[in-house]
Amino acid sequence: MILSISNCCHWPGVVCNNVTAHVVQLHLNTSYYAFYYDGDYGFDEEAYERFQFGGEISPCLADLKHLNFFDFSGNDFEDLSYNHLKGKIPTATQLQTFDASSFICNNLCGPPLPINCSSNGKTHSYEGSDGHWFFAPGEGKERERELMVGRQRQSIRNTKDDKDRISELPIHVFLRILEFMNTRDAVRLCALSKSWKDFWKRLTTLSFDSWESSIVNFEKFVSEVLSGRDGSIPLLNLEIILRTDLEQLDDILKYAVSHNIQQLKIFLFVNHRFHFVFPSSIFSCQTLTFLRLSPSFWGPIWELRKPLQLPALESLHLENVCFTASCDDCAEPFSSCISLKSLILGDCSLHKNAQVLCINNSNLNRVSLCLSSVDAYKIVFSTPNLCSLTIKNVDCHHQLFSTCSLSFLEVDVNAYVDPYSPFFVSLLQVLVNIKKITLSWSTLRMMQEVLPYWDSVGTRPPCFARLESLKLKIDPSSKISDEKVNWVVKCLLQNSPLLRVDIIKC
Numbered sequence: 001m002i003l004s005i006s007n008c009c010h011w012p013g014v015v016c017n018n019v020t021a022h023v024v025q026l027h028l029n030t031s032y033y034a035f036y037y038d039g040d041y042g043f044d045e046e047a048y049e050r051f052q053f054g055g056e057i058s059p060c061l062a063d064l065k066h067l068n069f070f071d072f073s074g075n076d077f078e079d080l081s082y083n084h085l086k087g088k089i090p091t092a093t094q095l096q097t098f099d100a101s102s103f104i105c106n107n108l109c110g111p112p113l114p115i116n117c118s119s120n121g122k123t124h125s126y127e128g129s130d131g132h133w134f135f136a137p138g139e140g141k142e143r144e145r146e147l148m149v150g151r152q153r154q155s156i157r158n159t160k161d162d163k164d165r166i167s168e169l170p171i172h173v174f175l176r177i178l179e180f181m182n183t184r185d186a187v188r189l190c191a192l193s194k195s196w197k198d199f200w201k202r203l204t205t206l207s208f209d210s211w212e213s214s215i216v217n218f219e220k221f222v223s224e225v226l227s228g229r230d231g232s233i234p235l236l237n238l239e240i241i242l243r244t245d246l247e248q249l250d251d252i253l254k255y256a257v258s259h260n261i262q263q264l265k266i267f268l269f270v271n272h273r274f275h276f277v278f279p280s281s282i283f284s285c286q287t288l289t290f291l292r293l294s295p296s297f298w299g300p301i302w303e304l305r306k307p308l309q310l311p312a313l314e315s316l317h318l319e320n321v322c323f324t325a326s327c328d329d330c331a332e333p334f335s336s337c338i339s340l341k342s343l344i345l346g347d348c349s350l351h352k353n354a355q356v357l358c359i360n361n362s363n364l365n366r367v368s369l370c371l372s373s374v375d376a377y378k379i380v381f382s383t384p385n386l387c388s389l390t391i392k393n394v395d396c397h398h399q400l401f402s403t404c405s406l407s408f409l410e411v412d413v414n415a416y417v418d419p420y421s422p423f424f425v426s427l428l429q430v431l432v433n434i435k436k437i438t439l440s441w442s443t444l445r446m447m448q449e450v451l452p453y454w455d456s457v458g459t460r461p462p463c464f465a466r467l468e469s470l471k472l473k474i475d476p477s478s479k480i481s482d483e484k485v486n487w488v489v490k491c492l493l494q495n496s497p498l499l500r501v502d503i504i505k506c
Helices: 045-051 059-063 141-152 171-179 183-190 215-228 249-258 280-284 422-430 441-456 482-492
Strands: 014-016 023-027 055-057 069-071 085-088 107-109 133-135 205-209 237-242 263-268 275-277 290-295 301-304 315-319 321-323 342-346 356-360 366-370 378-382 388-395 399-402 408-416 436-439 469-474 501-505
Touching: 171 183, 183 205, 183 215, 205 215, 215 249, 237 249, 249 280, 290 301, 399 422, 408 441, 422 441, 436 441, 441 469, 441 482, 469 482
Parallel strands: 023 069, 085 107, 205 237, 237 263, 263 290, 275 301, 290 315, 301 321, 315 342, 342 366, 356 378, 366 388, 378 399, 388 408, 408 436, 436 469, 469 501
Antiparallel strands: 014 023, 055 133, 085 133
């Protein structure tokens, strides 16, 4: 089957240099993929044989001295293996620059192969020519059937000993490949060979996507996978993509907890608002190290009615979560996560009468907040080891407080701040005892908008008496002038003993 490629030659399968008109590429492959039908399960062998390229190749091939791509059966530039070629390799072409391994599983002789054509009984010597090749597709239909089956399994077969290199992969390597695939595709792949049929039962990573089928079929598939896999093997990683509130979600999470789940990601795409009480089974898991809950923007609000009891959790990413106060008006959901190091909260809110979100964790060192402009509440940091704070939103009215002295902190605030809002004042109060601080370009831009108002009404920033190091990350493409940057620094440090400021261009 010839590929039609638009170029100056206007010949199907031939590519020329548009300047010199030299032939540089020959695309003479017959793609077996074009002869599959009925969802890749049927193969039209008769049509495949009818369209195969065969016969003698002209010795003029040796005159194509600018040829840099030669494709007989879908191989790339550097490899002519497994093409069923027979005869003497044409000389005086770039074919002599190929490595000998590029011609394996053909019936060829002559340079660059160490096979002398006159002494090779398996090939023909063509007198008086610089190289005759012809395509030898095999000895009859049975040979072609073997070729079709081998390619259908997407493996490279050795024509002499009929080795299937993929099937010979170590089991742990094959399982590793399957773990990078969606679970439905992994199960389908295992069905291609009897020796693979049970491999999916040993997977430690599962990924379910409800967009691939109807809800009924999806629930049935998930149920069959969980009931069919080897229960003695832990389920370490689970990703679920849902487009409805799946009724069996609680059963899935109970299965995951009972099989020592370590990483869990749940994405829910529902275009209407409702409060969804998240199954509590996952929030007492002793092995979970990573958790992400992400609904769509207008999706449900996850209700977490109890503090998290996840002693092994190191990274937590929650979006559209509603926290319930555990005592008085304060919600304190993270204090029992003793291994937590990274926390990301997006558009989270407080339930009913709660007014304070307390982020209380002695090991936490990175916090990123995307604050909702609808519900403004107080955020109290009890995080003595916090070293990175990121705050994002269009309009921020929250107030920040800290019960401990933060010594080393990188601050990135990317938000529009109303000069009358208490947010900026509370942020500087949180930083008042800082020793070393790095401010991002977006934070400088925010300060450049707010500090002039403070200056006009006679309000001064707090004194950073302990400050030893101030670093500014400057975007070279930003529109903030050096004069404005210097003015912001002068306002911040007017009551501080610090004399040196480092500029980092990024």
